[in-house]
Amino acid sequence: MKKKVAFICVHNSCRSQIAEALGRHLAGDVFESYSAGTETKPQINQDAVRLMKELYNIDMEADGQYSKLISDIPEPDIAISMGCNVGCPFIGRPFDDNWGLDDPTGKQDDEFRAVIAQVDRNIQLLKETILHSA
Numbered sequence: 001m002k003k004k005v006a007f008i009c010v011h012n013s014c015r016s017q018i019a020e021a022l023g024r025h026l027a028g029d030v031f032e033s034y035s036a037g038t039e040t041k042p043q044i045n046q047d048a049v050r051l052m053k054e055l056y057n058i059d060m061e062a063d064g065q066y067s068k069l070i071s072d073i074p075e076p077d078i079a080i081s082m083g084c085n086v087g088c089p090f091i092g093r094p095f096d097d098n099w100g101l102d103d104p105t106g107k108q109d110d111e112f113r114a115v116i117a118q119v120d121r122n123i124q125l126l127k128e129t130i131l132h133s134a
């Protein structure tokens with residue numbers, strides 16, 4: 001059975017959504033990807049949506065992604081914090097990893113691209129880790 005990986009940040013509108021989309025795209029054969037937050041936003045960050053379409057041809061909104069609370073997703077086997085500059089949300093258990101990513105919201109496209117590229121690398125590493133631990 002595939003492991004369930006949850007990508008968590010406060011608002012579940014940008015970094016965690018990017019991680020969910022790239023997890024499905026790059027590692028869907030190895031683990032199930034979910035994203036959630038302690039608060040929600042009315043929509044996914046539109047710069048993230050635009051750049052994911054441009055870079056990967058992934059339409060996060062058409063793929064059924066939306067801002068979710070931690071209680072809205074299945075119990076994860078692995079929980080990853082995207083990076084909580086102020087304080088990580090409590091999800092009822094310790095995080096397995098903290099990717100320490102800066103939130104690119106409101107910043108230039110090059111900062112978004114840098115975060116997306118780092119999430120891509122982290123997903124690939126996580127996929128390898130899970131494959132070698134099986």
